[in-house]
Amino acid sequence: MKSLMMQGTRILATGSAVPNSGLSNEQITQLVDTSDEWISTRTGIQERRLLTGSNTSIIDLATLAASKALDKISMSPCQIDLIILATSTPNDLFGSASQVQAKLKALNAVSFDLTAACSGFVLAMITASQFLQSGSYDTVLVIGADVLSKWIDWSDRNTCILFGDAAGAMILQSCLKNNNQILGFQLNTNGDHYSQLCLSYKNNKSKNPVLGIYQGSFNYISMNGKEVYKFAVSQVPLSILKCLNSLNLSVSDISWLLLHQANKRIITAVADKLSISLSKIIINLNKYGNTSAASIPLALDEAISQNKIFNNDILVMSGFGAGLTWGTAVIKWKY
Numbered sequence: 001m002k003s004l005m006m007q008g009t010r011i012l013a014t015g016s017a018v019p020n021s022g023l024s025n026e027q028i029t030q031l032v033d034t035s036d037e038w039i040s041t042r043t044g045i046q047e048r049r050l051l052t053g054s055n056t057s058i059i060d061l062a063t064l065a066a067s068k069a070l071d072k073i074s075m076s077p078c079q080i081d082l083i084i085l086a087t088s089t090p091n092d093l094f095g096s097a098s099q100v101q102a103k104l105k106a107l108n109a110v111s112f113d114l115t116a117a118c119s120g121f122v123l124a125m126i127t128a129s130q131f132l133q134s135g136s137y138d139t140v141l142v143i144g145a146d147v148l149s150k151w152i153d154w155s156d157r158n159t160c161i162l163f164g165d166a167a168g169a170m171i172l173q174s175c176l177k178n179n180n181q182i183l184g185f186q187l188n189t190n191g192d193h194y195s196q197l198c199l200s201y202k203n204n205k206s207k208n209p210v211l212g213i214y215q216g217s218f219n220y221i222s223m224n225g226k227e228v229y230k231f232a233v234s235q236v237p238l239s240i241l242k243c244l245n246s247l248n249l250s251v252s253d254i255s256w257l258l259l260h261q262a263n264k265r266i267i268t269a270v271a272d273k274l275s276i277s278l279s280k281i282i283i284n285l286n287k288y289g290n291t292s293a294a295s296i297p298l299a300l301d302e303a304i305s306q307n308k309i310f311n312n313d314i315l316v317m318s319g320f321g322a323g324l325t326w327g328t329a330v331i332k333w334k335y
C-alpha cells in the first residue's frame, strides 16, 4: 500500500495497434447489398482493419499497443503493477489479460479483463485511477482491444459495415494530487435496453438427457441501429454536461471532444447539442470504423502523434454502447 498522499493519476504514455489487412466499403459491396455512398454518408466510415490469419489474435494486437506505449517512455514491463484489458472479444472466456501479461513479460502485474463493450476503455481507465488514487498500485496499464470482426455476421448489412479491429493502450501512474490529470468522471448503465445491442449466448434446442442442462454458443452481434443512435445522441451530451458541471467547467473549457468512434453522424449530433465547434472534435473512424473498446485510445494516440494535443488541454472522453453503458471522463493533458 502506497502513501495516501499520492492521490492523483498521471497519464504517462499511449500506444495503439491495428491489423495490416484493410477492408474498404467497396470490398464490402461484394458481401452484402450496400454501397460506398450509403456507408460513407450514413456513418462516415470508409475503411476498417481486420485481424486475418489463423495465428494472430487479440493478444498480439493488445500486446503491440502496450509495447508501443512502454517504448515511448522507456519503461520496463516489470514496472507495471496492474493490467486491465477492456475487451468484449477475448480469445478465452476466462479472460485474455493474463495472456497479455505473459506475452508482455509484465512479471509483476496482476491482470484481469473488464467487459463493457464500447464504454470499456473509459470504465477501465476510471477503474485504474481508483487503484492509483487509493494508493493500492503505483503503475497501471489499461488496454482497450476488440476484434469484433470475429463476431459479426458478414451477411448482415446492418452491422457488418460498421466494425473494425484494433487496440489502444495507456500507462497511468499515481502522483501527487496537484498533478492529477483525470479530473472527474460520470458513468451510467441501463440494462433494461441491453437487447438493443448484444452478442448473446444461446442454448441449443436439446438438453443433455442425463443432466437436464442446456448448452449452447454465442450468436453474432445483433443491433437495433436506430435505437442505439437515439440513445447515444440523447444520453452522451447529458453525461458530458453532468461531468463538466461537477467540475465547475463549461463546454467552452473543452479543448478536444473525443467520443467513441461509432458513427460520424452521432459525433456531430452530440457536438451540435453541446454547441461545440467541429474543429474541436477528434475523428478517425473514416479509417478504422467502430473499433469498440479500442476506439478512444486509438483516436487519442493518433491525435497525440499528430501533435494536436497541447499541455493543459482539457479533453472530454465519452464512451457509449452495449449494456447499455455510457460515461464521460474529463482529463487535463500534461506532457
Ligand code: UT7
Binding pocket: 033, 034, 035, 038, 039, 042, 043, 118, 157, 158, 161, 197, 223, 224, 225, 226, 227, 228, 229, 232, 260, 262, 263, 266, 290, 292, 320, 321, 322
Ligand atoms: O458502438 C456503439 C454501437 N453502435 C452504434 O453506435 C450504431 C448506431 N446506429 C447507427 O450508426 C445507424 O443507425 C446505422 C448506421 C447502423 C444505420 O443508419 P440509419 O440511418 O439508422 O439507417 P436505418 O437502419 O434506418 O436504415 C435506413 C435504410 C433501410 O431501408 P428502408 O427500410 O428505408 O428501405 C435499411 O434497410 O437503409 C437500409 N440499410 C442499408 N442500405 C444500404 C441498412 N443498412 C444498409 C446498408 N447499405 N449497409
